[in-house]
Amino acid sequence: HAADAHRTDLMTVTRYVLNEQSRHPEARGDFTILLSHIVLGCKFVCTAVNKAGLAKLIGLAGETNVQGEEQKKLDVLSNEVFVKALVSSGRTCILVSEEDEEATFVDPRLRGKYCVVFDPLDGSSNIDCGVSIGTIFGVYMVDKDLDSISLDDVLQPGKNMLAAGYCMYGSSCTLVISTGYGVNGFTLDPSLGEFILTHPDIKIPKKGKIYSVNEGNAKNWDGPTAKFVEKCKFPTDGSSPKSLRYIGSMVADVHRTLLYGGIFLYPADKKSPNGKLRVLYEVFPMSFLMEQAGGQAFTGKERALDLVPTKIHQRSPIFLGSYDDVEEIKALYAAEQ
Ligand code: AHM
Ligand code: MG
Numbered sequence: 001h002a003a004d005a006h007r008t009d010l011m012t013v014t015r016y017v018l019n020e021q022s023r024h025p026e027a028r029g030d031f032t033i034l035l036s037h038i039v040l041g042c043k044f045v046c047t048a049v050n051k052a053g054l055a056k057l058i059g060l061a062g063e064t065n066v067q068g069e070e071q072k073k074l075d076v077l078s079n080e081v082f083v084k085a086l087v088s089s090g091r092t093c094i095l096v097s098e099e100d101e102e103a104t105f106v107d108p109r110l111r112g113k114y115c116v117v118f119d120p121l122d123g124s125s126n127i128d129c130g131v132s133i134g135t136i137f138g139v140y141m142v143d144k145d146l147d148s149i150s151l152d153d154v155l156q157p158g159k160n161m162l163a164a165g166y167c168m169y170g171s172s173c174t175l176v177i178s179t180g181y182g183v184n185g186f187t188l189d190p191s192l193g194e195f196i197l198t199h200p201d202i203k204i205p206k207k208g209k210i211y212s213v214n215e216g217n218a219k220n221w222d223g224p225t226a227k228f229v230e231k232c233k234f235p236t237d238g239s240s241p242k243s244l245r246y247i248g249s250m251v252a253d254v255h256r257t258l259l260y261g262g263i264f265l266y267p268a269d270k271k272s273p274n275g276k277l278r279v280l281y282e283v284f285p286m287s288f289l290m291e292q293a294g295g296q297a298f299t300g301k302e303r304a305l306d307l308v309p310t311k312i313h314q315r316s317p318i319f320l321g322s323y324d325d326v327e328e329i330k331a332l333y334a335a336e337q
Contacts, residue, residue, distance in 0.1 A: 011197035013186045037089035041082040042167040049169040078120040115140040115154045117280040123249030132170035134251025138285040139163040158284030158305035168251045178292040204295040207324035208262030211242045220269035224332035263321035275317035279309045283318045296326035
């Protein structure tokens with residue numbers, strides 16, 4: 001029966017993306033190749049993260065190993081793995097990583113039409129205590145002579161992204177991606193070394209019961225954010241108060257928001273008027289996924305995906321999650337005008 005069929009007819013992430021490609025008759029499999037290199041990076045980081053707790057024993061991540069050589073920090077190591085995997089795919093031309101101050105322009109001989117923006121290991125403050133962390137990525141495509149590319153090709157609004165996703169290194173390793181036709185989740189089967197479709201066509205609940213924010217910053221919030229969180233705790237419309245969940249790892253907080261519904265916010269405050277999270281490789285990919293899942297993403301001023309970045313490491317406030325919950329914060333900002 002059906003369960004048997006699933007057990008023997010495995011939908012891997014590569015097979016899924018290859019199927020989606022039939023929507024584009026002109027496609028030549030370049031995106032599938034790019035994705036398989038991203039997936040390789042995720043598998044490597046997953047293995048490294050799982051061993052991180054053994055660092056003292058086997059000498060990982062900043063410790064000196066038995067040979068007496070200094071080991072690289074996990075985030076530095078992850079970055080190197082992703083950069084090398086992406087360059088060697090032969091399908092990329094510009095890379096922007098949270099770990100590198102400058103964008104990488106791929107050697108002309110290895111160039112392809114995709115630009116990849118990524119945070120190789122986000123939530124690094126959580127590494128040493130074994131809490132979930134993740135990789136976030138977004139993909140743009142350039143439609144021009146690859147000799148004439150410039151930084152402007154990645155300084156595009158998020159709505160121009162072709163694909164976005166994240167991989168969460170948690171109690172299991174989960175890859176969530178969208179190529180603009182909904183959102184799908186895949187779980188790494190460690191015995192196969194393959195990501196298998198486990199969460200087809202993810203849709204975020206229209207309204208949620210959870211809010212997620214670093215409330216330690218409340219003293220410096222602006223009016224609408226403060227009012228919104230107050231309403232989460234003391235609703236005035238007869239509804240029940242929301243629960244607070246905050247991990248401090250964007251991937252984990254957004255993943256929970258996507259599956260259970262609710263709202264995740266990293267707002268502006270008096271100390272950081274642009275919030276903390278980075279537009280290109282944190283705000284955009286997560287906003288892309290939220291919209292594809294039926295939710296919304298708002299910066300406090302506009303639809304997040306409409307923002308046009310001017311610097312590669314630019315930050316923006318962000319409110320994302322269930323449609324109705326984001327509608328509420330939008331109304332509070334509109335009322336302030
Ligand atoms: P990082 O890129 O230095 O890891 O910082 C990003 C992380 C996000 O994962 C998370 O949403 C946020 O920082 C938490 O920040 P805070 O500790 O200020 O609440
Ligand atoms: Mg980060």
